Amino acid sequence: MGFLFMLPAAAVLLIFLTYPLGLGIWMGLTDVKVGRPGTFIGLENYAWLFEDDVFWLSVFNTLLYTVVASIIKFGLGLWLAMILNNHFPFKAFIRAIVLLPFIVPTVLSALVFWWIYDSQDSVISWILIEMGVIDTTIDFLGKPNYARASVIAANIWRGIPFVAITLLAGLQTVPQSLYEAATIDGATEWQRFRKITFPLLTPIIAVVMTFSVLFTFTDFQLIWVMTRGGPINATHLMATLSYQRAIIGGSLGEGAAIATAMIPFLLAAILFSYFGLQNRKWQQGGSDD
Amino acid sequence: MKHLTRREAIKNTAGATAVAAVTPALLAAAQAFAAESPWTPEAGASIRMLRWKRFVASEGEATVALLEAFSQATGVKIRLDSEGFEDLRPKAAVAASIGAGPDIIWTIHADPHLYPDAMLDLTDVADHLGAKHGGWYPIAEEYSKRKGQWISLPYTFSGNFLNYRISQIKNVGFDTFPDNTDDFLRMMVELKKAGTPGGFALGNASGDGNCWAHWVLWSHGGRIVDENDNLVLNSPETVASLEYVAKLGKTFIPGVASWLDGHNNKAFLQGACSVSNNGISIYAAAVREGMTEISEDMDHAYWPTAPGQPVREFHVCFPMTVYKHTKYPNACKALLAWLMDAGQYDSFLEASVGYLSHTLKDYDDNPVWTADPKRRVFKDAVHRSKHFGEAGSLSYAAVAVFADFVVVNMVAEAAIGAKTPAEAAADAHKRAARYYKI
Incomplete structure (x- = not known):
């Protein structure tokens, strides 16, 4: 009977998750093109990619993008969550406003950043020129490292609310009595954070950072709207390169191989989050000793 | 019904x-x-x-x-x-x-x-x-x-030609738009000196970026493949094209490395760009918006050719x-x-x-080409154009190389000095070889 009740959920998972994933992995092992069935070629796509400088550049870009953006999103998100956890006027309203960057459609925020980083009309350049700090406009998206930093900044702006609001929910579950006891014992603010807040937040940090890393690692829209992977592939992520090769270039097999190559990185991120951050027995279902 | x-x-x-x-x-x-x-x-x-x-x-x-x-x-x-x-x-x-x-x-x-x-x-x-x-x-x-x-039926082409400000090129001594690459470079240098530079998209711009990058590759005889689809990208001709690009790139407006298809329209209409490549959309927008200071002071020109080279443009x-x-x-x-x-x-x-533009010869006589002299060059888009598989076929490899911006990236690397012309040609050849070895 229990098995029967599980069937609908299992069927949904099989049809909408396992099948597409399996098909993607299979396509990565074939030379299938758009409109033309492929034949099995084993690991040839991966052997090609191994020798492809642009692929390795996209791996580097993706890792840099994910690591830098995730660390900053975590730091700023936690900070923002702690600020929002205090009592202040219009608390609910301000908490709602903080979510705005996350609510705005990605394409829209990408277009806004596209204007902010415009090579001729950037508002940042304009302000700095008016203030006399710089003489010429900053080429935000034209120089490889500037472009990387710029797209990472856009991703951080977009991703902070998710981290902040989720951690805020976590913060509100920390019992006040622990802080009171610690205060009586003479603990400083930093000690209270270090010994109470952070340890009790780790389960939710594990979850929120797993999702944050997954979202960042698989980001597509921000890059596609702002740079199309340019200049000279400096901001191409694995997801954008996969799309460019599979759909625009017609090499579905190669594109699928790039997408499949993302899986080990994603698994590693998930395993790190779960086993690295949830290292207490009670977090993994053991007793609270 | x-x-x-x-x-x-x-x-x-x-x-x-x-x-x-x-x-x-x-x-x-x-x-x-x-x-x-x-x-x-x-x-x-x-x-x-x-x-x-x-x-x-x-x-x-x-x-x-x-x-x-x-x-x-x-x-x-x-x-x-x-x-x-x-x-x-x-x-x-x-x-x-x-x-x-x-x-x-x-x-x-x-x-x-x-x-x-x-x-x-x-x-x-x-x-x-x-x-x-x-x-x-x-x-x-x-x-x-x-x-x-x-x-398929080749229903139509969108011409992509040079857009220029008449007064600004006159100001640097050019009464007409240069028809050869040497004079074109000289004009771009003078425009830069005069504080009215031009610029061409170097980002992954599928329209304008590809159009100008393929023209410049072909301008000095470079090409991706020969008539039999043999890869010949890393050639002295390609290096000559890229050496020309390296000189030309120094004359561009700062910021072109990030330009996608819409950037040059915007810069041109703002009066910040004297020469770029585009369809007729900049002119049409200037006419539509009543920006007479732009529409009356701009015109369109064919791409220049290098000495001894035939017309090879990309539309x-x-x-x-x-x-x-x-x-x-x-x-x-x-x-x-x-x-x-x-x-x-x-x-x-x-x-x-x-x-x-039309693809059947009878439509040469359509009044659209004579109603406004500034549309004149667009009539010839089809018979001046090559396809991106030049001089070979439109194979899977040609489409894949085109989609992967191999030529655009190669030209961008030479233009901004990220690689020497020889290095850029060799690396692009390596990228193209992945597809042409099938």
Whole structure:
């Protein structure tokens, strides 16, 4: 009977998750093109990619993008969550406003950043020129490292609310009595954070950072709207390169191989989050000793 | 029988302010066509057509009117959907892969060559139109033919030429736009010195970026492959092209490395850019918005050629094609033949106001090319253009190399000095070799 009740959920998972994933992995092992069935070629796509400088550049870009953006999103998100956890006027309203960057459609925020980083009309350049700090406009998206930093900044702006609001929910579950006891014992603010807040937040940090890393690692829209992977592939992520090769270039097999190559990185991120951050027995279902 | 309603027509022309009505004359022409057409639509035929989002409202309206007239005269139901290029191409590819979806697709570049087996043989329609209208321009034929069979109709091209400010080039001593690469470079250097630089997109810009990057590669004899599809990208000619690019790149406006297709339009219209490459859209926008200081002071020119080199330019093809999975092949063929027949195609060209150029020789005489002298060069887009597989074929490898921005990236590397011309050519050759070794 229990098995029967599980069937609908299992069927949904099989049809909408396992099948597409399996098909993607299979396509990565074939030379299938758009409109033309492929034949099995084993690991040839991966052997090609191994020798492809642009692929390795996209791996580097993706890792840099994910690591830098995730660390900053975590730091700023936690900070923002702690600020929002205090009592202040219009608390609910301000908490709602903080979510705005996350609510705005990605394409829209990408277009806004596209204007902010415009090579001729950037508002940042304009302000700095008016203030006399710089003489010429900053080429935000034209120089490889500037472009990387710029797209990472856009991703951080977009991703902070998710981290902040989720951690805020976590913060509100920390019992006040622990802080009171610690205060009586003479603990400083930093000690209270270090010994109470952070340890009790780790389960939710594990979850929120797993999702944050997954979202960042698989980001597509921000890059596609702002740079199309340019200049000279400096901001191409694995997801954008996969799309460019599979759909625009017609090499579905190669594109699928790039997408499949993302899986080990994603698994590693998930395993790190779960086993690295949830290292207490009670977090993994053991007793609270 | 369901025809395009006014509401659908408005939707399909994506914000058009007025809908071109089917005039009695147009309906009579459609009825006459239906009576004589070599292709009789199947009973109860219904066609779904997917097109790219039009550049100019008047063209969208004219096309809708032509479809509506055909629908009224033949009883064939037509549904027209439009999508931006970025969404159109994957949709077209998916339809080809799964064998379902739209019947007719009006797409870009040589995309039907990506899925030739999914396309209906249109040789009879192409032969019929070619015989009736003075023949096809050779490049149009190359774009649409695969192994002797027409897999699409080269419906139109969008010319991509040099846009320049008349007063600014005069200011640096050029009364006319230079027709050779040496003078062109000299002019760009002088424009930079005068504080009125030009600029060309170096980002992954699929339109303007590809058009100028392929021209400059070909300008000094460089090419990706020879006539037999042998890879010859890393050649002294390519290095010569890139050495020219390295000099030219120093004259550009700062920021071109990030430019995508829309950036040069914006910079030019703001008066910040004296020379760039584009379709007629900058001029059309300046006229439409009443920016006379730009529209009256700008003109268009052919791309310059290097000494001893032939004309080789890159203009964007928009082919129309029919999927093999359609249930109504005759209705689709009749529709394409109607759209490209005299009268209808003339009205399409006039409504396109120079954005789009013809592929059948008889339409050289269309009044759109003489109504405004600033449209003059766009008339020649088709017979000056090569395809991106030059000098070989439009193979899978050619499409893949083009989609991967190999030439654009190579030119960008040389232009901004990220690599020497020799290194850029060698690395691009290596990238292209991955596809051409199949």
